[in-house]
Amino acid sequence: MQTITRRRALGLGASAVLVLTVADVTGALATPAETDAEIAKFTGGKTPVQGKIAIDLPEIAENGNTVPLSIVVDHPMTEQSYISDILVVADGNPRPGVAAFHLTPASGKATAATRIRLQTTQNIIVVAKTNSGQLFTDRKQVKVTIGGCGG
């Protein structure tokens, strides 16, 4: 019964803020400088090599509330050489950060997947780092659709 009570609270919360979807957040979007700074924190200012990363995202998202994202980095996962960190940033949200994944040789494969929020049409930028500090990057644009009747 406790579970049900809590679910009800969540349900009411959802309807109370019904029209306040991600599109209604306050404040400005992240600037390109903020996005670059977020990446620089991760890379230590080094320029990543383009490629080696497969980003699976829909080309067009019917809404930006829950967009499936899957990343695979083409790199071995051995004790000697492995992908240790994967950074995901988005350049059209209020803040650039999305997630940072930390992997180990026990991960077996350099992959991670999640579901993300996109306030508007924007680029998702992925940077991967190896245990020896090599950097790879790639990006993909997602078009977030616009509804018809205007609410």
Add this chain to the structure above:
Amino acid sequence: MKRLVTVASLGAALAVAAIALQPARAPAQAKKKEAPLALEGPAAQSPWTRYSGWPKRDMSKFNTLANLASPPAPKEPRKIAGPITGDAAAGEKLVADRSRGGSCLACHVMGPAGKADLPGNVGPDLSEIGNAGREDEWLFNYVYDARVYNPETVMPPWGSHGLFNDAEINDIVAFLKTLKTPAKFRAVVDDPAKRPPPVEDRDNLDDLVNPGMWSTERAQVLWKTSGPNGASCASCHADAQAFKTWAAGMPKWEPRLDKVLGVEEFVFRHAKATTGASWLMQSEENTALSVYLRFIANGQPIKVDVTSPGAKEAFARGKALTMRKLGQLNFSCLDCHDASRGGQKWIRGQWLGEQRGQYDHFPTWRTSLQAIWDIRKRFQWCQVNIRANELPPDAKEYGDLELYLASVNEGLKLSVPGIRH
């Protein structure tokens, strides 16, 4: 179960007569017992108040599914003296202003307007309308109320329904006259002619994909929870699996109430009459049970009774309601959901599905709202969105409409809870 009763209803009387001659059979088994229902009072919050967070505007000046109020269409075009000298730049903003009922770009490609960002294609591409040699008066009246030229149009009467005033329409006309070259799209998907229709391929029955599935777990707890009368669902229905086909035969005409009952209203009235629980429509408990009862019947083809006398009339009323023009935007259900009109086309970046395919997955999880919606709430939202007042979820008109919609979806297999944007 109900489906069999329906199909066999003509033969049933004969069968009952035949069985009555066999003393070994209990008569109660030969004739299906009517489910107890609370027949008094509403099945939803009353008086109905709109969900918090929904637009508060009152559209009682316009038609609803229960009431005719919209002003009549003008018989003559308005006379416009002299050329229209509006502000084309202001007009360009207005045609892409989503707060005006979605505005023009919802249905038309219009050259550079709104940066050609995901325009719709219910209406013609207007990017070269400035070359068409249309009179200013014609352009003005087409925006003001297109019904004077085409009574069958799906275009909203922007002027006569008060969405734009005369000065704004003058600005829009001034902008239309500047449109002389095809739209340039920044991305292929911006072009509605090339945009691929959305495909829903998520596994809606996976609880890590669809949070709607969690209601089925809650429902199983509720099933065994005693109500005020000391009984639970399980007291009479020990095995919920006995309802393997029931929901596929809903909604159903209910003579005792003189209306069509969907699963949700049935759950309220039946629980009220038996366990005493008061699970009003749109409550968490009602939705959970309604999802669960359909979930149990997943895979069963939808087959509703539209032939018994009451059902036949309800079906006819429901069908007529799909053609009624509603709200400030003056859309009927068919205007948007029939392929001969707006169906299978785009309003901005939103795909308008046909009626068939709009029922088998309800209640459905809406990822945009993080909530599960039954079909009645979907009806309500459609109406509020086209700027009409909604009805309470237990309105008789919604029953009629739901019966018609279920019938249009006959043969599609239930797959509940669905997941949609």
Add this chain to the structure above:
Amino acid sequence: MAEKPRLKVPKEAKKGEIIEIKTLLAHPMETGLRKDASGKLIPRKIINKFTCEFNGKPVFSADIEPAVAANPYIQFTAKVEESGTFKFTWTDDDGTVTSVDQQIKVA
């Protein structure tokens, strides 16, 4: 009190096999940037950290921002060399840690 985490982890695997792990915790992931109906900011409350260990050793973790969707879903892989226990944890902004264990038999 808290919703139980949802997991998809194989119960059995072969030695050296790379298995797929899917996890989800019911949580609104309130961004701290939205306003309620009265115009007041709704305070931020998210799951900010997820970890997975196997037999006490780290396998995978994630630092999570408000741009991860409600009911945070994390999918990744693990290479299993022996039977043992996965431990998954989710850390809320309010300090609450939800954790769950899951056994796997490796032949």
